[in-house]
Amino acid sequence: MKSTLALAGSFDRPVKLLLINQLTINTGFYMLMPYLAGHLSGTLALPAALVGLILGIRNLSQQGMFLVGGTLADRLGHKPMIVAGCGLRTVAFLLLAVADSIPALVVASALTGFAGALFNPAVRAYLAQEAGERKVEAFAAFNAFYQLGILIGPLIGLVLNGMAFKLVCLTAGLMFAALTIAQIRALPAQAKQQEQEKRGVLLDWREAITNRPFLLFSLAMIGSYVLNFQVYLGLPLEVRRVTAGELGVTLIFVVSGLMTIAGQARVTAWAARRWRPAQAITWGLVLMGLAFTPLALAAPLASAATAPVDGIAHALVLLPVLGTAMLLSLATMIIYPFEMATIVTVGGRRMVATYYGLYSTLAGIGIAAGNLLSGWALDLGGAVGLPSLPWLALALIGIGCAAAVRALDRSGRLAASPETAPAAA
Numbered sequence: 001m002k003s004t005l006a007l008a009g010s011f012d013r014p015v016k017l018l019l020i021n022q023l024t025i026n027t028g029f030y031m032l033m034p035y036l037a038g039h040l041s042g043t044l045a046l047p048a049a050l051v052g053l054i055l056g057i058r059n060l061s062q063q064g065m066f067l068v069g070g071t072l073a074d075r076l077g078h079k080p081m082i083v084a085g086c087g088l089r090t091v092a093f094l095l096l097a098v099a100d101s102i103p104a105l106v107v108a109s110a111l112t113g114f115a116g117a118l119f120n121p122a123v124r125a126y127l128a129q130e131a132g133e134r135k136v137e138a139f140a141a142f143n144a145f146y147q148l149g150i151l152i153g154p155l156i157g158l159v160l161n162g163m164a165f166k167l168v169c170l171t172a173g174l175m176f177a178a179l180t181i182a183q184i185r186a187l188p189a190q191a192k193q194q195e196q197e198k199r200g201v202l203l204d205w206r207e208a209i210t211n212r213p214f215l216l217f218s219l220a221m222i223g224s225y226v227l228n229f230q231v232y233l234g235l236p237l238e239v240r241r242v243t244a245g246e247l248g249v250t251l252i253f254v255v256s257g258l259m260t261i262a263g264q265a266r267v268t269a270w271a272a273r274r275w276r277p278a279q280a281i282t283w284g285l286v287l288m289g290l291a292f293t294p295l296a297l298a299a300p301l302a303s304a305a306t307a308p309v310d311g312i313a314h315a316l317v318l319l320p321v322l323g324t325a326m327l328l329s330l331a332t333m334i335i336y337p338f339e340m341a342t343i344v345t346v347g348g349r350r351m352v353a354t355y356y357g358l359y360s361t362l363a364g365i366g367i368a369a370g371n372l373l374s375g376w377a378l379d380l381g382g383a384v385g386l387p388s389l390p391w392l393a394l395a396l397i398g399i400g401c402a403a404a405v406r407a408l409d410r411s412g413r414l415a416a417s418p419e420t421a422p423a424a425a
Contacts, residue, residue, distance in 0.1 A: 026149025070357020289398020
C-alpha cells in the first residue's frame with residue numbers, strides 16, 4: 001500500500017484529485033448497488049422479473065451510452081461531464097431513497113446508469129491527458145484506488161443497510177453531492193487543446209468505428225472482460241456448488257481487492273521494466289487464461305465429494321477458487337494500465353473520451369454475450385458430467401485473446417495512430 005500511495009503522491013494535483021474522486025465514486029456506488037436487488041425483492045416485494053428489468057435498465061443505460069458520454073466529454077470538456085455525471089447520480093440515489101413505484105424506480109435506475117456513462121469516459125480521458133507520458137503509472141494508481149472503493153463500499157453499505165436501505169441511499173446520495181461540489185471547486189479546468197475542425201458527431205463516430213487498429217484491439221480484448229466477470233458469475237456459483245455457503249464469495253472480493261491495493265504499483269513497475277505495453281498485455285492475457293486451470297483440475301474432485309464440508313475441508317475446497325481469483329487479480333494488474341494507455345496510442349489524442357466510451361460499449365456487449373455463453377457452459381458441464389469443461393473453455397479464451405494481441409503487435413497495428421499513420425485506419 002505504501003508503494004501505491006507513493007506512486008499517487010508523485011503526480012500533480014489534477015491526477016491526485018481524479019484518484020480521490022474515483023475512490024469516492026466507487027465507495028458510494030458499491031455502498032448501494034449490492035443491496036438494491038434485496039431491497040426491490042424484499043422491502044418492495046417486486047417479482048424477480050421486475051427486479052431483473054430494473055437492474056438491466058441500469059446496466060443498459062450505462063453500457064449503451066458510454067459512446068455518447070465520451071463524445072460529450074470531447075466536445076464540452078472532461079470536467080463538465082465529470083461534474084454532471086456525479087450530480088446526476090446524486091439525484092438518482094436520492095430518488096431511490098423515496099421511490100416505491102415502478103416508473104420512479106425505472107427512472108432512478110436509468111439515471112444511475114447514464115450518470116456513469118457521463119463521467120467514466122471523461123475521467124479516463126482527463127487522467128490520460130494530465131498524466132502525459134506517465135499514462136501507465138497513472139492508470140496503475142487509478143486501478144488501486146478503484147479497487148479500494150469496491151472493497152470498502154459494500155462494508156459501509158452492510159452496516160447502513162442493517163438499519164435501513166433508505167439510509168444507504170441518502171448517505172450515498174450525499175456523498176455524490178459533496179463530490180460534485182468539491183469537483184466544481186477543486187478540479188482544475190483543463191487547458192484548451194488546439195482547435196479541431198468542426199464537424200458532426202456522426203463523422204467522429206465513423207472515424208472511431210473505422211479505425212481498424214482500435215477496433216481490432218477492442219475485439220481482441222473483449223475476452224478479457226468475459227474472464228474478469230467470472231468473479232461475479234462463475235466463481236460465486238462454484239463456491240456455492242462446493243460449499244453450499246457464501247463465505248467464499250466474500251473472500252473472493254476481499255482477496256482480490258487487497259492484492260490490487262497492495263501490489264498494483266509494484267506489479268506495474270516490474271512489468272514496465274521487462275516488456276513493451278503490447279507484450280505486457282499479451283502475457284497478462286496468458287496468465288488470465290491459465291488462472292482457470294486450478295478450477296479445471298479440482299472440479300472433478302469437488303464433484304466426487306458429496307458430504308457437506310466444514311472446518312479444514314471447507315478451506316481446502318475453497319483453495320482452487322481463491323487461487324483462480326488471485327491469478328485473475330494479478331493478470332488484471334498487469335494488463336489494465338497498459339491497456340488504457342494503448343487505447344490512446346491506437347485511437348489518437350483528438351477524441352480520447354470518445355474512444356474510451358466506444359471501447360467500454362464494446363466490452364459491455366462482449367460481457368453480455370459472454371455471460372450467456374459462460375452460463376450455458378456451466379450448465380452443460382454439470383449436465384454431461386464434465387465439471388472442468390467451462391473452466392477449460394475460459395482458459396482457451398484467455399490464450400486466444402493473447403494470440404490475437406500478439407498478432408496485432410507483430411503486424412505493427414498497436415504502434416499506429418490515426419494521427420501519425422492515417423492509412424492504418
